[in-house]
Amino acid sequence: MxxxxxxxxxxxxxxxxxxxxxxxxxxxxxVEQYPxxxxxxxxxxxxxxxxNDYPAAIAALSRAIELNPKRPVLFLxxxxxxxxxxxxxxxVADLSQSLVLSDELNWNACREELHFLRAETFVQLxxxxxxxxxxxHVRDDYVSWRAEPRSKADLLVLCGASVPPPKExxxxxxxxxxxxxxxxxxxxxxxxxxxxxxxxxxxDAALLKQxxxxxxxxxxxxxxxxxxxxxxxxxxxxxxxxRRLIALAEAGTIEARGNLLxxxxxxxxxx
Numbered sequence: 001m002x003x004x005x006x007x008x009x010x011x012x013x014x015x016x017x018x019x020x021x022x023x024x025x026x027x028x029x030x031v032e033q034y035p036x037x038x039x040x041x042x043x044x045x046x047x048x049x050x051x052n053d054y055p056a057a058i059a060a061l062s063r064a065i066e067l068n069p070k071r072p073v074l075f076l077x078x079x080x081x082x083x084x085x086x087x088x089x090x091x092v093a094d095l096s097q098s099l100v101l102s103d104e105l106n107w108n109a110c111r112e113e114l115h116f117l118r119a120e121t122f123v124q125l126x127x128x129x130x131x132x133x134x135x136x137h138v139r140d141d142y143v144s145w146r147a148e149p150r151s152k153a154d155l156l157v158l159c160g161a162s163v164p165p166p167k168e169x170x171x172x173x174x175x176x177x178x179x180x181x182x183x184x185x186x187x188x189x190x191x192x193x194x195x196x197x198x199x200x201x202x203x204d205a206a207l208l209k210q211x212x213x214x215x216x217x218x219x220x221x222x223x224x225x226x227x228x229x230x231x232x233x234x235x236x237x238x239x240x241x242x243r244r245l246i247a248l249a250e251a252g253t254i255e256a257r258g259n260l261l262x263x264x265x266x267x268x269x270x271x
Contacts, residue, residue, distance in 0.1 A: 027043050
């Protein structure tokens with residue numbers, strides 16, 4: 001995809017998030033101009049979702065998946081939208097496929113979210129054993145903010161299971177699910193050195209394209225920036241992007257509330 005088209009898509013998605021009607025209009029024009037481009041259809045899906053038109057968003061994502069069936073985030077989105085519409089069987093299929101692709105591509109950024117959404121879908125289907133199996137991959141204090149706040153504890157209660165007491169520390173954590181250390185590790189330092197000043201500036205630009213004039217979860221900004229810039233979706237990139245977001249906040253380029261060392265429990269917006 002050309003750099004000009006990438007910039008155009010970023011601009012359209014930004015306007016969609018800002019609830020600018022021209023964003024929707026240009027998303028429609030985009031697929032007319034680039035009917036064989038998966039990211040164009042993904043952009044149209046975002047536009048429909050912003051209007052709560054989930055059937056249309058699912059249709060657009062289906063075309064995006066036909067054109068690029070190896071992007072796990074497309075199946076995640078379509079699975080989430082299917083859950084919204086009550087098509088639970090489709091939601092399970094899409095979320096499962098996203099997990100399969102996540103394994104193939106070593107994409108861990110949304111793995112916990114995928115297990116949680118699939119567990120929620122299984123609860124709707126009355127499949128409590130399957131839901132509990134998915135919830136075993138989700139940390140005890142997890143809360144989903146995609147539609148309305150829903151916690152792991154909520155789903156455990158619906159499954160008739162006991163809610164575990166709070167733990168002081170988890171031995172293993174999903175990406176972005178717990179506070180990062182104050183200083184970068186050796187892998188982050190090596191990646192930053194490899195990217196250089198120009199590469200880090202591009203990371204900052206990708207992050208800023210996701211930040212809007214109202215607060216949203218820092219974790220969502222990071223994951224969207226990784227996907228938007230088509231960066232490798234591994235743990236080291238996730239941590240580096242999170243640290244660059246912190247630098248942008250410290251420089252006053254964006255505003256933040258909460259501790260950005262814990263992206264799932266903090267939020268950012270444009271000044």
